[in-house]
Amino acid sequence: MQVAVLSGAGISAESGVPTFRDAETGLWAKVDPYEISSSDGWRAHPERVWAWYLWRHYMMGAVQPNNGHRAVAAWQDYADVHVVTQNVDNLHERAGSKKVYHLHGSLFEFRCDRCQVGYEGELPEMPEPVETVDPPRCVCGGMIRPSVVWFGEALPEDAWQRSVEAVTGADLVVVVGTSSIVYPAAGLPEFALANGIPVIEVNPERTPLSDSATVSLREPAAAALPTLLQRLPALLD
Known part of the structure; x- marks a missing residue:
């Protein structure tokens, strides 16, 4: 997967x-x-x-990675995981994620x-x-x-292309902790949904993606992500 x-x-x-x-x-x-x-x-x-x-x-x-970062890294034991991040920190890498694409x-x-x-x-x-x-x-x-990436600057071409490929080839897209208002990144889950790829949103607050996401969980990342893969069958049923 x-x-x-x-x-x-x-x-x-x-x-x-x-x-x-x-x-x-x-x-x-x-x-x-x-x-x-x-x-x-x-x-x-x-x-x-x-x-x-x-x-x-x-x-x-x-600053240290939290249980959300560590959970995403742990998923690599069960799936081919690609992390597309809008964050400029290195917490995903420090948690152990190998495929991380920094859009910003x-x-x-x-x-x-x-x-x-x-x-x-x-x-x-x-x-x-x-x-x-x-x-x-x-x-x-x-x-x-x-x-x-500063205001008005283009996204890194390589990171953007890898991100598009990651979403295009995904069996599941998980959107976590993003406002879903900053484009073009916010367009990636929209693209997945349009192509029949399930999208799970994890965010304590509602976002513009919440109504269209396959599943929208009002939970913090550190609480939701450690058990998310185990909950998939029930969530996507």
């Missing part, structure tokens, strides 16, 4: 990761999200954007904003958040930026 898991901010929030829409605290409480998540903001204040993402990168070191990039990959070559150099330590940090420079003279 092939299972495609589409995960969003909700599953990581259960590990204590603030979602993008959560109010930030301290230095970043009043920062416009567009200012730190757009090419315009990067060009205007690269030292501010770099400081924010560097802090998020190191903050993730104190990763906080753990960096590249030059000019030549696009990946950056493997050391990053400065950041035990506490600060307002500005100068980004490292590439040998070409460009600035090193996080490999995340």
Whole structure:
């Protein structure tokens, strides 16, 4: 059986990761999200954007995968599992998932904003958040930026293609912790349903997908996912 898991901010929030829409605290409480998540903001204040993402990168070191992440990894013992995630953290990988496609990039990959070559150099330590940090420079003279997708940027082509293939070839699609409003990712479960592939939504809150999903569970990921495969016959009956 092939299972495609589409995960969003909700599953990581259960590990204590603030979602993008959560109010930030301290230095970043009043920062416009567009200012730190757009090419315009990067060009205007690269030292501010770099400081924010560097802090998020190191903050993730104190966050651990939860039972939802671990359950998805455990499914690999019984199925061919492909994880399509909108999250920029590495919690699925740290839990043990092998096939993970980051639609919105990763906080753990960096590249030059000019030549696009990946950056493997050391990053400065950041035990506490600060307002500005100068980004490292590439040998070409460009600035090193996080490999995340900012407002107005295209999704990584390879990750998107692998995600489409994962859903197209799936026997089951599980949508967990996503608002189902951010396209094109939100179109993947719609595509599955249109092609007769069952879709199970796991989310404590209702979303635009809830009414059309084959099954919609109002449960947190960490509670629902560990027993989901065992419950499949009853859920899909």
